[in-house]
Amino acid sequence: MKMKLMINDISIDLGIESIKDFILFLSDKSNYQEFYHEMALSNVSSIRQSIAIKTELSETTAKLLLTDKDIDVLESIIENNVAHSIITDDDIEYIIIHASQSTIKYLASNIKNSRILIYLKHIKNY
Numbered sequence: 001m002k003m004k005l006m007i008n009d010i011s012i013d014l015g016i017e018s019i020k021d022f023i024l025f026l027s028d029k030s031n032y033q034e035f036y037h038e039m040a041l042s043n044v045s046s047i048r049q050s051i052a053i054k055t056e057l058s059e060t061t062a063k064l065l066l067t068d069k070d071i072d073v074l075e076s077i078i079e080n081n082v083a084h085s086i087i088t089d090d091d092i093e094y095i096i097i098h099a100s101q102s103t104i105k106y107l108a109s110n111i112k113n114s115r116i117l118i119y120l121k122h123i124k125n126y
Helices: 016-025 030-040 045-052 061-068 071-077 080-087 090-099 101-110 114-118
Strands: 003-007 008-012
Touching: 003 016, 003 114, 008 016, 016 071, 030 045, 030 061, 045 061, 045 071, 061 071, 061 090, 071 090, 071 101, 090 101
Parallel strands: none
Antiparallel strands: 003 008
């Protein structure tokens, strides 16, 4: 993934840290949803994590991040209200299998879904 910042005829290439900083600096607005989605496709987990905390994600982007393989991304997206509104039983099962215990406890405390307790019975030390 390449990202350039362009002002008039001057452009600079942005590295991963600069991209992350730019995402965090960017206001949460719904007209940035396409940009957020494109960044959520990044192969860099820290960029996806920066997107997961945005409040103006599309449901498609939130759904993509709910199936992320990185624990930090999962921990961030699970706190997102858009994700709360679209999470499915399959998403919950995936998170329980892949996430940390603190994320699972957050999930159990904050997501209203009767099947969570069934899945949690399979988790040790909960």
